[in-house]
Amino acid sequence: MVAAAEIVREAGEGHLLLAFRAGDEEAFEALFWRYQREVYGWILRIVRDCGVAEDLTIETFFRIHRAHARFEPERGFGPWARRIATHAALDWLRRQRPEQGMPDEFFASVPGRGEADPLVTTEIRREVDSALGRLPPKLRVAAVLAVIEERPHKEIADALGVTVAAVKLRVFRAMRKLRSELEQKGITP
């Protein structure tokens, strides 16, 4: 770990990326330490479960390690890692039961940017969570990242490996479905 930490301090990003592409284990370790927080945060935004996000961070870096020879340094490590992380998170979401929303402990355990609105009752929160959970994973990811997390469409498109137009369409379809589901429950935004 000490050697890797020295590499982080002394080597520029370009050198590190080239070494990683060549299969250098210390460069991989250095990149792990440099990017694990960013990858974890990105996955947490999608899966909304701290424990799952930690496991998927390891899965993401495992996939990164295996795919090192296909890495293109000129495209940057962050966007490449985000794309692999997004696919790992999507794989996990697809394995969940469709009706499964976010875990009950989510609101207490995930560090949020702001306080939850006190005017939104627990019942409404649960209905919104449940409606989000019933969305197909591709629509759910697009909606959560674009609407709740307010990430730029371009960044989401790069992470999903689709066009910006496709992201906008997914968000539109997700919002239409959510509106319809919530209205059926008597919730009119």
Next chain:
Amino acid sequence: MKATGNREQGTEGLAALLRAAVPPVSEDTQPKRDLWPQMQARLHEDGGNAARLKAVPWFDWALAGGVALVAVAFPAVVPVLLYYL
């Protein structure tokens, strides 16, 4: 609210409700535990699997190669081979 250009007409109310019900994740969030030991274990396990693949004796690979060659050169033999498997 950040200006991300993500707002579509007519969805403002629903977007506001979603954000109020599901607060965005904090920018400075980080894993609660050290992930590196588990990462190392995963890589080690994968290395072990690769080593087991490499540990297959050379004559097994030669035999598999020979069978593949025969199957390519004489496709009519394939059903016979399958019958005896």
